[in-house]
Amino acid sequence: MSKTANRLQSLRDSSLSRRNFVIGSGAAAVGGATLLAACGDDDEAAPAATTTAAPATTAAPTTTAAAETGVGTTTLGSNYSDEKPRNALAAAVAATGVDTIINTIDHNTYQENFNTYIQQPDDVVAWFAGYRMRAFASKGVVGDISDVWDNLPGMSDGFRSAASGLDGKQYFVPLYFYPWAVHYRKSVFADNGYSIPTTWDEFKGLCDTMAADGITPLCAANDGRWPQMGMFDMLNMRINGYDFHVSLMGGRENWEDARVQNIFSTWEEILPYYQPDPNGRTWQDAANALGDKSAGMYLIGTFLTSNFDGDTQADIIDDIDFFLFPEVDPAYGQDAIEAPIDGFMMAADPANEEGAKALLAGLGSVAAIDAYLSVDPSVVAANSNADTSGYNALQKKSAEAVGSAKFISQFLDRDTDPDFAANVAGVGIADFLATPGNIGTILADIEAKKQTYTFE
Amino acid sequence: MSDTAVAAPPAAKHKGPRVKPMRLLLYAFLTVMALAWLVPVGTAVYNSFRYWEADTQPNGAFSLPETLTLDNYRDAWNVGEMAKTFGNTAFIVIPALFFTLLLAAMVAYACTRYSWKFNIAFLVLFTAGNLMPQQVLFQPLFQFFKRMPWPDILSDTDTGSLLGTKIAVILIHVAFQVGFCTFVLSNYMKTIPKEIDEAAAVDGAGVWRRFFKIILPLTRPALAALGTLEFTWLYNDFFWGAVLLNRGDERPITSSIAVLNGQWASDFNLIAAASILIALPTLVVYLILQKQFISGLTLGASKG
Numbered sequence: 001m002s003k004t005a006n007r008l009q010s011l012r013d014s015s016l017s018r019r020n021f022v023i024g025s026g027a028a029a030v031g032g033a034t035l036l037a038a039c040g041d042d043d044e045a046a047p048a049a050t051t052t053a054a055p056a057t058t059a060a061p062t063t064t065a066a067a068e069t070g071v072g073t074t075t076l077g078s079n080y081s082d083e084k085p086r087n088a089l090a091a092a093v094a095a096t097g098v099d100t101i102i103n104t105i106d107h108n109t110y111q112e113n114f115n116t117y118i119q120q121p122d123d124v125v126a127w128f129a130g131y132r133m134r135a136f137a138s139k140g141v142v143g144d145i146s147d148v149w150d151n152l153p154g155m156s157d158g159f160r161s162a163a164s165g166l167d168g169k170q171y172f173v174p175l176y177f178y179p180w181a182v183h184y185r186k187s188v189f190a191d192n193g194y195s196i197p198t199t200w201d202e203f204k205g206l207c208d209t210m211a212a213d214g215i216t217p218l219c220a221a222n223d224g225r226w227p228q229m230g231m232f233d234m235l236n237m238r239i240n241g242y243d244f245h246v247s248l249m250g251g252r253e254n255w256e257d258a259r260v261q262n263i264f265s266t267w268e269e270i271l272p273y274y275q276p277d278p279n280g281r282t283w284q285d286a287a288n289a290l291g292d293k294s295a296g297m298y299l300i301g302t303f304l305t306s307n308f309d310g311d312t313q314a315d316i317i318d319d320i321d322f323f324l325f326p327e328v329d330p331a332y333g334q335d336a337i338e339a340p341i342d343g344f345m346m347a348a349d350p351a352n353e354e355g356a357k358a359l360l361a362g363l364g365s366v367a368a369i370d371a372y373l374s375v376d377p378s379v380v381a382a383n384s385n386a387d388t389s390g391y392n393a394l395q396k397k398s399a400e401a402v403g404s405a406k407f408i409s410q411f412l413d414r415d416t417d418p419d420f421a422a423n424v425a426g427v428g429i430a431d432f433l434a435t436p437g438n439i440g441t442i443l444a445d446i447e448a449k450k451q452t453y454t455f456e
Numbered sequence: 457m458s459d460t461a462v463a464a465p466p467a468a469k470h471k472g473p474r475v476k477p478m479r480l481l482l483y484a485f486l487t488v489m490a491l492a493w494l495v496p497v498g499t500a501v502y503n504s505f506r507y508w509e510a511d512t513q514p515n516g517a518f519s520l521p522e523t524l525t526l527d528n529y530r531d532a533w534n535v536g537e538m539a540k541t542f543g544n545t546a547f548i549v550i551p552a553l554f555f556t557l558l559l560a561a562m563v564a565y566a567c568t569r570y571s572w573k574f575n576i577a578f579l580v581l582f583t584a585g586n587l588m589p590q591q592v593l594f595q596p597l598f599q600f601f602k603r604m605p606w607p608d609i610l611s612d613t614d615t616g617s618l619l620g621t622k623i624a625v626i627l628i629h630v631a632f633q634v635g636f637c638t639f640v641l642s643n644y645m646k647t648i649p650k651e652i653d654e655a656a657a658v659d660g661a662g663v664w665r666r667f668f669k670i671i672l673p674l675t676r677p678a679l680a681a682l683g684t685l686e687f688t689w690l691y692n693d694f695f696w697g698a699v700l701l702n703r704g705d706e707r708p709i710t711s712s713i714a715v716l717n718g719q720w721a722s723d724f725n726l727i728a729a730a731s732i733l734i735a736l737p738t739l740v741v742y743l744i745l746q747k748q749f750i751s752g753l754t755l756g757a758s759k760g
Binding site for chain 2 (some may be wrong): 081085103107117150214308
């Protein structure tokens with residue numbers, strides 16, 4: 001125990017000095033950038049809660065029982081490395097009242113190295129819901145936190161199932177989500193008299209009208225080979241339904257099946273409306289086409305607005321709205337939506353299990369997500385009791401869209417074996433976009449490579 | 457070397473006003489190649505002084521600037537927490553470099569000055585080590601470090617094992633780099649006449665004295681050249697720092713760029729500024745050791 005305490009003390013010292021440095025430099029930077037000044041404030045707020053040994057000084061009455069029981073210091077591994085999410089998470093952790101040291105690692109390295117990281121993890125680790133969580137749960141490297149779920153008011157059954165392993169136990173506490181939908185500019189639709197399409201034919205009709213008006217109908221990016229996975233998911237769920245999508249992602253369906261071929265033949269109908277050569281375009285470049293109104297619609301996550309500067313491009317952000325992906329087969333309507341959920345897991349053998357569980361319960365609480373959203377309002381709370389009064393129009397719409405959806409998918413690279421997603425399905429989709437005529441060979445190739453994956 | 461080869465002929469050409477077409481072609485080719493190399497670096501330097509969202513992103517990287525600013529450098533330094541990551545890198549690179557050169561020089565000395573049974577085999581073993589891709593050994597080393605208990609007093613971070621400490625990264629760097637350094641240093645030491653050694657021995661100098669007082673000073677040019685190279689290699693390492701150090705605030709300077717790469721949107725001007733800041737120390741080391749490096753080359757040449 002004393003060893004752990006020593007370790008924690010040394011970590012605390014090092015993180016303290018780092019924070020002081022950030023505060024100092026933040027204060028020095030106040031000059032012009034209000035953003036920097038704001039984060040300086042948040043950083044000052046964070047250590048107050050994370051470093052006080054006596055919880056009595058934490059003036060947060062809404063926190064969980066953890067604060068009173070004195071569960072000691074715990075550690076949290078975080079991939080919230082961008083400035084805003086980083087400060088938002090610090091605020092959320094402060095709101096839990098649990099004495100926590102946050103270990104921030106840049107999100108990309110964190111995700112790529114998670115296999116090695118989880119062998120010497122912090123007590124609580126940031127991760128994703130769905131298959132990507134289950135893969136680690138079934139290997140026994142993360143801990144069962146079903147007892148935390150006994151006391152998580154405001155979490156719907158949908159989130160509970162997204163947080164459950166194949167054994168039915170819970171391994172994950174959701175924090176927030178962000179839906180994928182078709183984004184557009186309100187002013188462009190108003191000026192040209194466009195109306196929101198709800199069916200596939202209306203959607204294609206609108207694309208035709210836009211093309212005639214000299215607007216590229218659809219923004220299209222696929223650099224990194226993930227953006228177009230969203231289109232694949234939506235088409236599959238609209239054409240073949242959510243159950244088939246889950247089954248296909250689970251490796252239980254044949255990729256040469258007529259139903260899969262149907263996805264791509266439907267997709268081919270709208271390829272002429274795409275920006276040319278999507279494989280080489282980053283999602284930001286495609287977003288800029290929506291920004292200068294040279295393109296009309298964009299299927300992407302609601303993080304789209306983060307591409308635009310909150311100060312100088314606020315007019316663009318305020319002008320962005322979205323609608324649900326149109327119905328293709330009336331049998332499924334618009335019943336499914338894609339909304340990746342981010343949250344936290346517990347290490348299999350945490351140094352401070354009591355503290356870890358208190359922190360997880362705290363992070364699932366209303367107080368934590370309210371604190372998070374007050375700093376980073378680009379996401380939507382998982383907890384249904386969260387304060388939605390501060391939501392902007394897009395957040396309100398996101399919450400409604402997900403709340404009314406019958407099925408919620410995570411995203412292709414979170415719903416199946418991540419390696420299969422990146423190196424087989426992602427490559428196949430990119431090949432299809434480059435040469436749609438080859439789809440027969442591409443699907444045969446995916447099916448052949450699929451055999452080398454177990455999908456657990 | 458190639459610089460002098462290209463620069464020498466024009467001096468001889470002064471008398472004739474006639475310009476050979478082949479020469480024109482050569483200059484055109486060299487100019488184009490030089491520009492092709494300079495454009496990416498120049499663009500990065502230029503844009504590091506511009507705002508991303510308000511300027512470069514809408515107007516393009518080759519447009520005229522709306523305003524010039526040092527904000528990117530300040531933000532890169534603060535957000536990338538470079539003061540700390542520079543410290544982490546220094547903690548790893550300086551001891552690693554010192555021990556690599558010291559141990560390699562010792563092996564090279566033993567293998568070039570003393571004849572024993574496994575002389576050649578030993579040298580071959582060290583040289584062969586260079587050919588092994590480091591990543592191949594990742595899993596065994598990772599598991600070894602994880603299971604290796606390590607006293608807190610000898611580590612910079614108390615993790616209970618070697619894994620997660622910067623000591624582990626230093627050990628790996630020393631182990632992998634000693635091979636190449638031994639190869640270079642032994643080749644260099646072979647050019648130092650054995651008679652110098654023998655004369656010192658006759659005067660009563662022991663092995664340690666001959667090594668430290670005679671051979672090492674004579675090897676200085678090679679050590680300086682290796683020091684520059686090795687510093688750059690160790691300094692640029694991202695792989696071992698990322699896979700062995702589980703705490704974000706323990707990681708080396710190369711991870712600062714990764715931190716600046718946004719989850720959704722990236723400010724490439726900020727990343728350019730960070731890259732330039734990170735490249736500076738290698739340039740400084742090169743400039744400091746450059747004198748040694750060049751005098752080393754000529755020293756070897758005049759000795760024949």
